[in-house]
Amino acid sequence: MTKLEFYKGIAKILEVEIEQVSDDVALSDFEEWNSLSVIAFIAYVDEQLKFVVSPKELAESKTVHDLYLLVKSEIER
Amino acid sequence: MKNPLSMKGKCILITGASSGIGRSCAQILSQLGAIVRISGRNQNRLKECLASLTGIGHLAFPYSLENFEGIDLWLDSIVNEGKLDGLVHCAGKLLVRPIKAISIADYKSLMNVNIDSAFILAKSFRRRNIHNPNASIVFVSSVAGITGQACHSAYSTSKAALLGLSKSLAAEFISDKIRVNCVLPGYVRSEMYDEMSRTLTSDQIESIEHSHPLGLGKVEDVAFAISYLLSDIARWVTGSNLIIDGGYSAV
Numbered sequence: 001m002t003k004l005e006f007y008k009g010i011a012k013i014l015e016v017e018i019e020q021v022s023d024d025v026a027l028s029d030f031e032e033w034n035s036l037s038v039i040a041f042i043a044y045v046d047e048q049l050k051f052v053v054s055p056k057e058l059a060e061s062k063t064v065h066d067l068y069l070l071v072k073s074e075i076e077r
Numbered sequence: 078m079k080n081p082l083s084m085k086g087k088c089i090l091i092t093g094a095s096s097g098i099g100r101s102c103a104q105i106l107s108q109l110g111a112i113v114r115i116s117g118r119n120q121n122r123l124k125e126c127l128a129s130l131t132g133i134g135h136l137a138f139p140y141s142l143e144n145f146e147g148i149d150l151w152l153d154s155i156v157n158e159g160k161l162d163g164l165v166h167c168a169g170k171l172l173v174r175p176i177k178a179i180s181i182a183d184y185k186s187l188m189n190v191n192i193d194s195a196f197i198l199a200k201s202f203r204r205r206n207i208h209n210p211n212a213s214i215v216f217v218s219s220v221a222g223i224t225g226q227a228c229h230s231a232y233s234t235s236k237a238a239l240l241g242l243s244k245s246l247a248a249e250f251i252s253d254k255i256r257v258n259c260v261l262p263g264y265v266r267s268e269m270y271d272e273m274s275r276t277l278t279s280d281q282i283e284s285i286e287h288s289h290p291l292g293l294g295k296v297e298d299v300a301f302a303i304s305y306l307l308s309d310i311a312r313w314v315t316g317s318n319l320i321i322d323g324g325y326s327a328v
Contacts, residue, residue: 013178039228040178042276055278 001048001075003068009048010067013040023065041067049074081310085110087162088209089307090155092142092198095122097267098217099167100129101296102303107131109304114155116140117168142168142194143186148201156207163213163307164202166195169235171269173228173276184231191235192242199246203253210254213307216243217299218259220322236261240318247316256315258306263322265294291323 004018011018014032027033038058045053051074061067068075089106093099095117103113107130116138117123123137136158140151155161169191172183195216202208221229222236240259247257264270264285270293274282286293302321305311320326 015177036175036177036227039173039276040175043174043178046276052275055276055281059278 003075006048006068006071006075007064009044010041010064013037013044021064023063023068025064026062027064027067028062045071045074080109082304082308083110084304084308087307088112088114088159089163089165090114090116090138090152090161091165091167092116092194093166093168093217094126094137095119097167097269098262098265098296098299098303099165100126101300102165102167103135104129104131105297105300105304106307107135109308111163111307112159114138114158114161116142142198143189145193145197148194148197149204152198152201152204152207160209161202161207161212162209163215164198164208165215165217165303165307166198167217168194169217170232171273172231173273174231175228176230179231187231188235191232192238195239196242199242199257203250203255208253208255211309211312212255213311214243214246214250214255214257215303215306216257216259217303218243218261218318220261220263220320220326222261223318223320224326243318244316251315256306256311258311258314258316259318260299260302260306261318261320261322261326262299263289263294263325265296265299267296288328289323289325290328294321294323 007021008018011021014030042053045051053070084106089111091099091103094103094115103115103126106113112134114136115126118141120139123139127137138155170187172187216239218239219236221233222240243257243259299321302319
């Protein structure tokens with residue numbers, strides 16, 4: 001999976017166009033970034049990368065780039 | 078007085094016996110004197126379950142219940158070793174996701190395992206060559222079938238469907254002398270719960286635990302209730318939903 005493909009997956013969860021998903025955008029700027037999207041994100045990463053994101057680390061993520069950092073090592077394998 | 082819960086002389090088929098409630102059911106029923114036939118997809122875990130049972134004569138019949146067309150032949154092969162007095166359908170999947178993250182394929186797969194297989198198993202079980210008179214079917218539903226929680230839409234649909242199936246079959250199977258009931262567990266400590274908890278924060282886990290006034294359950298809590306419904310002392314119980322949830326749905 002590439003970083004772009006990963007961001008397309010995030011865009012789908014957030015129900016926005018891919019153009020709105022870039023590194024420095026704050027997660028709080030997305031109307032759909034809520035507890036349900038958090039669960040959807042964890043499921044997405046588990047399904048696509050076979051990797052369980054730490055809920056604690058996810059709760060500390062503030063930007064789209066922070067989400068990427070959670071899975072960077074799995075994407076770059 | 079003879080143990081009223083004695084299952085001596087009874088032969089019971091348990092699906093989903095590789096783990097959790099299904100495995101506990103097999104263990105407890107064997108302790109109560111039943112001969113059990115256990116089923117699941119994982120042959121190694123079925124072997125481990127078999128080794129943990131009390132008494133002799135128990136057998137494993139691995140099978141993937143999504144193979145609907147083969148269920149009649151599969152049950153026929155099981156009853157070569159003797160007809161069944163009971164069926165406990167514990168096989169099931171959990172899917173905790175908002176509806177936007179559930180694909181049609183995920184939904185259909187869940188329904189296949191959780192409700193379609195129950196329907197087809199019941200249809201196959203009622204054949205005269207499969208069951209003895211005064212047989213009993215127990216479906217493992219869930220309190221999710223009667224309460225609403227976010228991220229449980231598909232799972233709750235499947236578990237609520239079991240309640241409808243059970244009541245209708247209870248009426249239809251009177252002349253077949255088969256009782257049909259559901260148990261509705263709350264959250265119990267099991268492999269399924271452990272897997273789900275990996276994706277939750279400690280606050281979310283604590284919230285689940287606090288929502289059960291008597292705390293989280295154990296698989297044995299549900300297995301004992303299933304044993305009751307299978308036993309002769311439940312002869313007057315059919316079409317019922319037995320809630321085993323530590324008070325979750327009451328508060």
